[in-house]
Amino acid sequence: MRRAVVLVAGFALAGVAYGQLMAASPDPAAVQKVVDARVAHYKEIGKANKAIRDELGQSQPNLATVQSNARVMEALARQIPSWFPSGSGQQAGVKSEALPVIWQQLPAFKRRAADLASAAHQTADAAASGNLDATKAAAGSIGGACKGCHDTFREKK
Amino acid sequence: MRTEGGPAPRIRLWDLPTRLVHWGLVLLLPSLWWTWRSGNTLLHEKLGYVTLAVLLFRLYWGVAGSTTARFAQFVKGPRKIAAYLRGTSPLPIGHNPLGALAVLLLLGLMLAEVGLGLFAQDVDGEESGALARYVSYDTADWATNWHAWLFDLLLIAVAIHVLAILFYLVVRRDNLVGPMVTGRKELAEDLPEPKMASIGSALVGGILSAAIAWWISRGFTL
Numbered sequence: 001m002r003r004a005v006v007l008v009a010g011f012a013l014a015g016v017a018y019g020q021l022m023a024a025s026p027d028p029a030a031v032q033k034v035v036d037a038r039v040a041h042y043k044e045i046g047k048a049n050k051a052i053r054d055e056l057g058q059s060q061p062n063l064a065t066v067q068s069n070a071r072v073m074e075a076l077a078r079q080i081p082s083w084f085p086s087g088s089g090q091q092a093g094v095k096s097e098a099l100p101v102i103w104q105q106l107p108a109f110k111r112r113a114a115d116l117a118s119a120a121h122q123t124a125d126a127a128a129s130g131n132l133d134a135t136k137a138a139a140g141s142i143g144g145a146c147k148g149c150h151d152t153f154r155e156k157k
Numbered sequence: 158m159r160t161e162g163g164p165a166p167r168i169r170l171w172d173l174p175t176r177l178v179h180w181g182l183v184l185l186l187p188s189l190w191w192t193w194r195s196g197n198t199l200l201h202e203k204l205g206y207v208t209l210a211v212l213l214f215r216l217y218w219g220v221a222g223s224t225t226a227r228f229a230q231f232v233k234g235p236r237k238i239a240a241y242l243r244g245t246s247p248l249p250i251g252h253n254p255l256g257a258l259a260v261l262l263l264l265g266l267m268l269a270e271v272g273l274g275l276f277a278q279d280v281d282g283e284e285s286g287a288l289a290r291y292v293s294y295d296t297a298d299w300a301t302n303w304h305a306w307l308f309d310l311l312l313i314a315v316a317i318h319v320l321a322i323l324f325y326l327v328v329r330r331d332n333l334v335g336p337m338v339t340g341r342k343e344l345a346e347d348l349p350e351p352k353m354a355s356i357g358s359a360l361v362g363g364i365l366s367a368a369i370a371w372w373i374s375r376g377f378t379l
C-alpha cells in the first residue's frame with residue numbers, strides 16, 4: 001500500500017516536472033526562427049558598417065552615403081533588445097552564439113545596444129554637418145561598440 | 158667545413174633564400190594563429206602581408222632561384238612519382254617527386270589562405286583585409302568563413318609534412334631537417350651539384366615581392 005502511494009506520488013511529481021519543463025522550453029523550431037531573424041538583422045548592421053567604413057576609406061568620401069547608412073544602423077541598433085526574447089538562447093538543438101549572460105545581465109546588454117545606437121547617431125549627425133574628421137572619429141566608435149558588446153555577450157569562435 | 162667519417166661529398170643543397178622562406182613560414186604560421194586567437198587583428202593583418210611577400214618571393218624563386226628551388230626541376234608527373242614510390246628511380250637531389258606534391262600543396266594552401274584573408278572581415282567590423290572594400294559584405298563573409306576552414310586544412314597539410322619528415326628520419330635514416338638549417342648535405346655518391354642562384358637575383362625578387370605585397374596591402378592605391 002505504502003509502496004503504491006509512493007509510486008503514484010512519484011508519477012504525479014514527474015508529470016508536474018515534465019509539464020514545467022515543456023512550458024519553460026519552447027519549440028526548438030520557433031527558437032530557430034528567432035535566431036535566424038536575429039542573425040539576418042545583425043548582417044544588416046554589418047552591411048551598414050561596411051558601407052560606412054568603405055566610404056570613409058575613399059579619397060573623397062561621400063558623406064551622404066555615410067549618413068544614410070548610419071541612420072539605418074541606428075534604427076537597427078535601437079531594435080536589438082527586441083531580437084532577444086527570453087528563451088531564445090543556446091537551447092538544446094538550437095545553434096546560437098548568443099551567450100546566456102545576455103539574459104542574466106539584461107540591463108548591461110541593453111546599455112551596450114544603446115552604445116551602438118548612440119555611436120551610429122553621432123556618426124550620422126557628424127556626416128550631416130559635413131565635417132569629415134568628426135565623421136571619421138564618430139565612425140571609429142562604432143567598431144568599439146560592436147567589440148564592447150561581443151566581448152561579453154557573444155560566443156568566441 | 159667538417160667532413161666527418163670519410164670522404165662523403167658535402168654539397169650545397171638549399172640556398173639561403175629558400176631556407177629563410179621555409180623557417181620564416183614556420184615562424185609566421187603560429188604567429189598568425191596566435192594574433193588571431195588573442196584578438197590582435199591589426200597585427201594579424203600585418204603579419205599576413207609579410208606572409209604574402211614571403212609567398213610571392215617563393216613563387217619568383219621557384220622560377221629564378223637555385224636549381225633545387227625551381228618548380229620545373231622538382232615537380233614531376235604521376236609516372237615519376239610512381240617510380241619513386243617503387244624505388245626504381247635514381248635518388249633525386251632536393252625535393253623528391255612525392256615531396257614536390259607536398260611543396261605544391263603547402264604553397265597552394267598558404268596562397269589561398271592569404272588570398273582569402275585579403276577579403277576577410279572581423280566580427281566587430283573594426284578590421285578587414287585590404288581588398289575587402291572591393292567586394293560586398295556577403296562576399297567578405299564568405300571569404301572570412303573559408304579563411305577559417307582553410308586554416309584547418311593547412312594544419313592537416315603541415316601535419317602530413319612533419320610526419321613525412323619523421324618517417325624519413327626514423328625509417329629511412331635520412332635527416333631532412335639538418336640540411337634545411339645548414340643548407341648542406343652529405344651525399345652517399347657523387348652527383349652533379351645543384352646550381353646556386355646569385356644574391357643579386359634574390360635581392361631583385363625580394364624587393365619585387367615586398368613592393369607587390371605592400372601595394373596589395375594598400376588596396377592597390379599608392
